[in-house]
Amino acid sequence: xxxxxxxxxxxxxxxxxxxxxxxxxxxxxxxxxxxxxxxxxxxxxxxxxxxxxxxxxxxxxxxxxxxxxxxxxxxxxxxxxxxxxxxxxxxxxxxxxxxxxxxxxxxxxxxxxxxxxxxxxxxxxxxxxxxxxxxxxxxxxxxxxxxxxxxxxxxxxxxxxxxxxxxxxxxxxxxxxxxxxxxxxxxxxxxxxxxxxxxxxxxxxxxxxxxxxxxxxxxxxxxxxxxxxxxxxxxxxxxxxxxxxxxxxxxxxxxxxxxxx
Amino acid sequence: xxxxxxxxxxxxxxxxxxxxxxxxxxxxxxxxxxxxxxxxxxxxxxxxxxxxxxxxxxxxxxxxxxxxxxxxxxx
Numbered sequence: 064x065x066x067x068x069x070x071x072x073x074x075x076x077x078x079x080x081x082x083x084x085x086x087x088x089x090x091x092x093x094x095x096x097x098x099x100x101x102x103x104x105x106x107x108x109x110x111x112x113x114x115x116x117x118x119x120x121x122x123x124x125x126x127x128x129x130x131x132x133x134x135x136x137x138x139x140x141x142x143x144x145x146x147x148x149x150x151x152x153x154x155x156x157x158x159x160x161x162x163x164x165x166x167x168x169x170x171x172x173x174x175x176x177x178x179x180x181x182x183x184x185x186x187x188x189x190x191x192x193x194x195x196x197x198x199x200x201x202x203x204x205x206x207x208x209x210x211x212x213x214x215x216x217x218x219x220x221x222x223x224x225x226x227x228x229x230x231x232x233x234x235x236x237x238x239x240x241x242x243x244x245x246x247x248x249x250x251x252x253x254x255x256x257x258x259x260x261x262x263x264x265x266x267x268x269x270x271x272x273x274x275x276x277x278x279x280x281x282x283x284x285x286x287x288x289x290x291x292x293x294x295x296x297x298x299x300x301x302x303x304x305x306x307x308x309x310x311x312x313x314x315x316x317x318x319x320x321x322x323x324x
Numbered sequence: 325x326x327x328x329x330x331x332x333x334x335x336x337x338x339x340x341x342x343x344x345x346x347x348x349x350x351x352x353x354x355x356x357x358x359x360x361x362x363x364x365x366x367x368x369x370x371x372x373x374x375x376x377x378x379x380x381x382x383x384x385x386x387x388x389x390x391x392x393x394x395x396x397x398x399x
Contacts, residue, residue, distance in 0.1 A: 144372060246383055253386040308379045311372060
């Protein structure tokens with residue numbers, strides 16, 4: 064058994080150039096059109112089509128328009144609950160962020176491998192999620208310093224801190240502020256990667272058990288397959304929750320920048 | 325002990341962190357449900373905080389997964 068071909072669960076995350084663009088370069092940097100870029104483009108196009116179908120502005124909304132309005136209303140509620148009335152101007156950003164991540168996560172889970180197309184979840188790469196996190200963090204910094212100037216640093220000293228505690232609290236709050244972009248990007252990337260690795264490992268159990276004969280097929284493959292179906296459902300849930308958590312934490316950080324707790 | 329086997333043992337030990345995070349996440353949702361059933365009227369307003377707690381508890385479990393992956397594939 065050990066001499067059989069080992070399944071490499073990390074192979075699915077390989078970034079490879081497509082359509083012979085692997086030698087494209089700009090200023091010495093490779094700018095090949097990769098499968099990651101392709102799926103970012105697909106997510107953006109699908110998101111555009113989704114929004115376009117719901118923006119007919121009918122007086123009596125149809126099903127599609129209802130779906131889109133539920134999404135925008137959901138994010139608007141989240142912003143008004145967490146940021147207040149100033150939160151409305153961040154609605155376009157947070158909504159695009161949420162929908163883009165949601166579509167990317169869900170499109171990466173599509174079982175298109177059955178027809179030979181392998182979906183690529185670009186949110187399972189820290190480079191992609193890290194840039195999204197840095198964008199959110201940059202907005203927080205720009206808004207904070209724009210609105211409050213150097214008074215923004217009072218974010219690191221909560222109200223009513225006793226004087227002897229101020230240096231310690233300042234350092235702790237500063238560190239917890241600075242790791243925000245990392246934790247934001249890391250959470251999404253690891254959650255997506257862990258789910259895909261788990262599915263890959265379980266599918267290797269299914270195939271390996273079926274290859275080892277009827278006894279192992281009943282003992283290993285069929286329970287693994289049932290578990291895999293359940294994990295797939297869980298992954299759809301995780302795809303939604305992670306997109307929601309990303310948008311929620313972004314709106315909380317924006318609240319810090321707007322109101323300086 | 326050979327370094328390769330030490331890495332694999334370390335990665336296995338890191339899986340304890342995932343189990344601990346499972347306790348944490350279960351505690352977050354369990355406590356939420358427990359109090360939501362006592363006062364269902366206030367439950368909807370606390371969903372944001374529920375997911376903040378969930379995100380914080382989950383992140384630490386995911387970090388242990390990162391540690392395991394680094395030990396197996398990178399180190």
